[in-house]
Amino acid sequence: MDKGGAVLANAAIAIAGGRIVWIGPSAEAGILPKAASVIDGSSRIALPGLIDAHVHTAQQLLRGKLAELSRSRPLRNPPWKNYFVPFESLLEPEDVHLSGLVAYTNMISVGTTCFAEAGGPHPDEMARAAVDVGIRGFVALSTVDQNTGFAGRTVPGSMLMTTEQAYDRNVSLVKRWRKEDRVKAWLSLRQIIVCTPELITAMASAAKDLDVKIHTHLAEGTYEVDYALENFGKRPTEYLDDLGVLSRHLHCAHSVLLSPDEVDLYAKNRVSACHCAFGNYGIGIPRLQEMWRRGIDIGLGTDGAASAGTLDMFQVAHVARVGQQASIGHQFHTRIPMSAEELLKVATQGGARALGIEDEIGSLEVGKRADLILVDVTDADQMGAKDPLFIASTVSVGRDVRTVIVDGKLVMKDREILTVDMEEIQHRLARRRPEIMARFDALVA
Numbered sequence: 334m335d336k337g338g339a340v341l342a343n344a345a346i347a348i349a350g351g352r353i354v355w356i357g358p359s360a361e362a363g364i365l366p367k368a369a370s371v372i373d374g375s376s377r378i379a380l381p382g383l384i385d386a387h388v389h390t391a392q393q394l395l396r397g398k399l400a401e402l403s404r405s406r407p408l409r410n411p412p413w414k415n416y417f418v419p420f421e422s423l424l425e426p427e428d429v430h431l432s433g434l435v436a437y438t439n440m441i442s443v444g445t446t447c448f449a450e451a452g453g454p455h456p457d458e459m460a461r462a463a464v465d466v467g468i469r470g471f472v473a474l475s476t477v478d479q480n481t482g483f484a485g486r487t488v489p490g491s492m493l494m495t496t497e498q499a500y501d502r503n504v505s506l507v508k509r510w511r512k513e514d515r516v517k518a519w520l521s522l523r524q525i526i527v528c529t530p531e532l533i534t535a536m537a538s539a540a541k542d543l544d545v546k547i548h549t550h551l552a553e554g555t556y557e558v559d560y561a562l563e564n565f566g567k568r569p570t571e572y573l574d575d576l577g578v579l580s581r582h583l584h585c586a587h588s589v590l591l592s593p594d595e596v597d598l599y600a601k602n603r604v605s606a607c608h609c610a611f612g613n614y615g616i617g618i619p620r621l622q623e624m625w626r627r628g629i630d631i632g633l634g635t636d637g638a639a640s641a642g643t644l645d646m647f648q649v650a651h652v653a654r655v656g657q658q659a660s661i662g663h664q665f666h667t668r669i670p671m672s673a674e675e676l677l678k679v680a681t682q683g684g685a686r687a688l689g690i691e692d693e694i695g696s697l698e699v700g701k702r703a704d705l706i707l708v709d710v711t712d713a714d715q716m717g718a719k720d721p722l723f724i725a726s727t728v729s730v731g732r733d734v735r736t737v738i739v740d741g742k743l744v745m746k747d748r749e750i751l752t753v754d755m756e757e758i759q760h761r762l763a764r765r766r767p768e769i770m771a772r773f774d775a776l777v778a
Contacts (some may be wrong), residue, residue, distance in 0.1 A: 334381050334681045335696040336488025340722055346379060348703040351741035356699060370735060370742070377707040378721045378729075379750050381696050382469075383646040384684025386607035387586040387634030389546075390462075390472070391421045391453035393430050393436040393463065394766050396638035398773070399607070410428060411554050411560040413524075415486055416638060417775060421454050421475060423490035423772050427457040431765060433462025434758050436637075437643065441468060442644040443731025445737045446704040449607075449634075449688055451548055452476060453522030456506055463516045468743040469704060470560045471688065472504055473521035473548050476536075483560055488527055489686035496532045503536065507543050515740055519584075522549040525569055526533060526560050530576055544582075546605070546689060552587035569606075570595035579604050584687060586634065588624070589616040590750055593658065596620055596627070596642040607685040608679070610653035611641035618660040622670050627680060632684030633676070645731035650676040674727035703741040709733045 345362040347355035355365060399408060399416060409415040424432070440448060445468075449461060452473040459472040478499040482488050494502065501654060503520045512517040520543075521535050522528045540547045541680025552558070552569055570591065573579055573692045579602035588599070588606040599606065606624060613619045633649050636640045641649070653676050661670040669709045694700045707727050710721070715733075718724050737745040744752055 334629075334678060335598050335698050336682075342721075343586050344379070345374075346703075346705070348738070348741045351703055353697060353699050353701055353703050364510065372707070372746075374707055376377070376709065376711050377735060378710060378725050379463045379697060380444075380706050380708060380725055380736065381681045381694065382704040383444050383680050383694065383708050384438065384631030384632055384688065385445050385448040385634050385644065385646055386584075386687045387451055387609055387636055388436070388448050388644070388686045389417065389453060389637030389639065390433050390436050390459045391424055391455075391475075391754050392417055393432040393439075394428070394762070395420050395536060395773075396642060398640065398770070400642075401732070402777070403744065410487075411556060412640070413550070414488070418475070418477075418492055418523075419486070419489055419776050420639075422491045423716055423769060423776065424454055426455045428765060428769060430458040430462050431758070431761050433459045434466065434753060437463055437470075437727060438753060438755065438758065439468040439638070439644045440749070441737050441745050442734070443643075443647065444706040444708070444737065445646050446706065446736035446737060447684070447688070447694060449519070449546075449548060449584065451550070451637075452523060458511070458519065459519065459586050460510055460516045461774045462593045463614070464596065465753055466511070467515075467739050467742060468752075469515045469521045469694070469702075471517055471519045471546070471548075472510070473519045474503055476503060476532070477522055477523050477527040478532045479527050482683045483526055483556070494536070496529055499532050500535050500539065504539055507545055510762060514713060517545075519545050520547040522547055524550050524553075524557070525572065526557060533573070533578055533612050534576050537576070537580070537582065540582035546584045548584050549586065549590055552590040552595070553587040555590065565671035568592055568595060570598050570737060572707055574602075581605070581630075581689065586618065586636070587613055588631075590621045591620050591762035596623060596629075599624065599629050600627050600675075603630065604634075605689070607632050607634040607687060608653060609634045609641070609673065611643075611654055612659065613634050614656045619656070621679075622657055622661055625671070625675075625683065630683070630686040630689075631679065632687035633680045643731075646680050647733075650680050650726070651730075654681075674722055677722075677726040703738055706734050708738040709735050730735050
């Protein structure tokens, strides 16, 4: 998945010090020093690890719950304010650590080696879980300093901070995790509806000083556009432009309901974005193809298990392909507006660019971090196909991933997670989830 689109057959990869140090024909691997360990990649495709550019770690235990609730009552919209934030407010630190273990082992098992957390409660516990599992990622704190009944219920008091608290807690989080190599922290703003202009501008300044991203949700719903027009006389991106906060330090999840002028602002200011295919097509017609073709740094994301039900980025890419065919292809009589191969690039190169670490990950190249996956090609669903790029982009799903390496370390081998005790995680989940759900049911009844 390098920029030149190289596909090497019968190749070998050498790793040392957490980085790729050599790639070439297997027949020439004998020139290298003897390896401490060798992984047999026969009948496998080596790919860069996939990147989830927008995920909610703390919502992992809510997987499937809204579908269950919808069978007994109409759901209130938007889900983030009526269900997701209230759910997060119930979680204790150890609950978030457990949620992180469940989410990050799930990611590894389906080939995701790096994630960007949208912002949730107890982010230090997320980081602790990420370190335990061995995944790469950026954690963040759910940040709300303004309570408003606009677009659903008010934010629970435990999730609300003063502007000063919100700023201090975000900056402290980033500084606490600066020395960790694989797991670091970003700043976060939940949504313009629940964040004051004072906090938004202060965080933008901090992001530049600390040289980190701010993870936020933008252009996610019609209610948000209405809110911005009613209160500021501007669309959401235009409002942030007026505040002077648009820059490469701002990472905007969803970015669906963008006007042409707003897309121009993204391109002009190097704002990064994430397309969450499982949910975005229910909001509007995403500008994925247009943004990708214009060079905007955009990746793909799951939006977490509570929203998508899956953390499988292969499936996200497949859904994005169908969504683009339906929304853009039909409109312009273009059969394949974005190919499966191009969307695999968005899930790797695009995600790395969106996270600002394209020099480190996103492709298999000498000098880059050794974050890679080995995908099986012997399943019945793949038989008859020989082209590895077609198999990887079109018919493979997360369960085809057999081996995962992050930072040069073996994290999963032959579908077995090597870093944590999966049985213990399942036991903890079975004990704790019923109690959390009982409290959640009472809260949203």
